[in-house]
Amino acid sequence: MPTERRSLIMLFGATGDLATRKLYPAIFNLYKKGNLKEHFAVIGTSRYKFDDEKFRETVSKSVSEKGVDKKLVESFIKHFFFVTHDVTDLDHYSVLKEKAEELDKKFKLEGNRVFYISMAPNFFGTVAKNLKNQGLLTEGKGFNRLVIEKPFGRDFESAKELNDALSESFEENQIYRIDHYLGKEMIQNIEAVRFGNTIFEALWNNRYIDNIQVTLAENLGVEERAGYYDNSGALRDMVQNHIMQIVSLLAMEQPVAFKDTDIRSEKVKALRSLRVYNVAEASTNFVRGQYSASGDGETKEYREEDGVPADSNTETFVAGKLLFDNYRWSGVPFYIRTGKKLADKFTRVDVVFKKPLVDIFSFPQDGNTLLSPNVLTIHIEPEQGFSLVVNAKNGEQGFHTEPVNLDFYENSQRTKATPQPYERLIHDVLKGDGTNFSSWPEVASAWKFVDQIRRVWDIQQPMFPNYIPGSMGPVAADELLARDHREWIYKLNQ
């Protein structure tokens, strides 16, 4: 039986792309499942001159997929209200406050408030400050929680400035920094696989693991996001947040309990032992790329995309080697890569185990092949599942081994029923569970690491473009591993 969550959700940026595409469907799913029932209300705000009626039409459209129960949508949208509001105008906050108080009484919300800022990041600090100063935070038994979208700063300094601004109004445990990767089913499954299985956790260290590989590949280019993307690049857009979060889940020690505070503290400890590179190490251990045009003329090169300057040195691809200086991981590289216009769209983690120290089956004179390393692959998307490569006898005359795959994939029905990241994350906010959000110490450590790479790249001239669409990035990304006598587990044409 789902627990009903009682709250007012005040949404800043209610007419924006994220709200209409992701947030309303996510809130509707919580309503369908009974996590939200009678005791919730949403105040949408933006400068747009909407009334409740028009706003409800927008929300209704955004949740009305084929086969939707129309009566349910009707009752759902009655919980939505609109206040035209410019976040920079102090006078507007009193209207918002009155509306919040009215709805609190009407829906018996007990002073619980979620403030969701789905706006450009330069407004995050302003909104947080004004919410407090203009008396929108409730006092007494209700909760006040602030949800912040990405990006959280563009380097450590700007992130700290933003965090200082938020901290004037909200405590750290009231701030939920969204990293939607943390809402994905298989990312959350990393903890289940590691800490729920002796066969993995017992081997999860530098005695048995040779290296770990994390790949977040996209086959699209920048599409309509060129303005944002060219200012950011793959390092800031993907590595600082999503990849560092995944890596910290893979590298952390077992938390004392499966509780947000315990998990966060282990992730922070792991990130603090991540080696921050000096200039020479950053140049050697990180590779950047930018896509060229495709040979068939189908795809433009990055520098020719609409909104991208012709001399842009923004990277659309990053690969790197991360090293943890701690007892568990000393000597085990974590290789990461992400990029646009790659061969396919997928996210996966490959945990590559060491080969047995002695290979008693290797009879080169008989043409037998060497044992393969065991590889545990966590398929995060689009398929959700695991595969484990083990060596087995190949069933033929004589004694020959071959690698075989043990696979488990979620079936499409179950995958369809799995909550989408925003549904899961909004539910966590309503529950007050910060496990799947980035805490400030995590964000700070990630920026300190990434800033060092950025510093080096900002003074070195890249040789762009350097990879073709449909590939897995520049040759240098393969060389990064070849230098260590390793290779990427996922290669083209597998």
Ligand SMILES: NC(=O)c1ccc[n+]([C@@H]2O[C@H](COP(=O)([O-])OP(=O)(O)OC[C@H]3O[C@@H](n4cnc5c(N)ncnc54)[C@H](OP(=O)(O)O)[C@@H]3O)[C@@H](O)[C@H]2O)c1
């Ligand atoms: N879209 C995505 O898929 C996506 C994915 C991940 C993260 N994000 C993050 O989510 C946030 C929102 O993105 P978005 O794509 O939804 O942006 P967007 O489409 O540009 O929407 C921005 C919203 O802010 C409102 N707004 C702008 N200035 C305002 C002001 N002075 N006072 C009040 N409201 C104002 C706009 O409405 P008016 O112009 O009517 O005021 C609009 O509702 C950003 O931080 C973005 O980085 C977005």
